[in-house]
Amino acid sequence: MQKFPMTAPGLQRLEEELRQLKGVERPSIIRQIAEARAHGDLSENAEYHAARERQSFIEGRIAELEEVIGSAEVIDISQLSGEHVKFGAVVRLVDEESDREASYQIVGLHEADIKLGRLSITSPLAKALIGKKVGESVSVPAPGGDRSYEILEIRFS
Secondary structure: OOOEEEEHHHHHHHHHHHHHHHHHHHHHHHHHHHHHHHOOOOOOOHHHHHHHHHHHHHHHHHHHHHHHHHOEEEEOHHHOOOOEOOOOOEEEEEEOOOOOEEEEEEEOHHHOEHHHOEEEOOOHHHHHHOOOEOOOEEEEOOOOOOEEEEEEEEEOO
């Protein structure tokens, strides 16, 4: 089984989602299906079909989360330090063209959320940043042409 790097908070978020799905969502959808069945003819029962579709989604997500959690390799970022960008680092960058600053933490594939500043280690930007130091520039291919970023700060927190 392939192991995936993940931060401890990322693993906790996935475990909480799994608990929510198993403890709240699954029992709720089972009740909804039973209630819809009680309404009679299932062939034209939209509530029943919607509940079954939702149940299918929930069961699929539970299976996916169990697999991801089982293959997670938790990296304790509190034990990391150094001058180079690596997994777990929070990197503050400036876009050399627009002068816009942004901060991203480099995290595992399954915990990435760009809106929350969590950048997947498999993303082109993270791949370009790995191994670089403060003051260095990286060029990243983007749909509108290559983008260049300068590393302003690297911290592990």
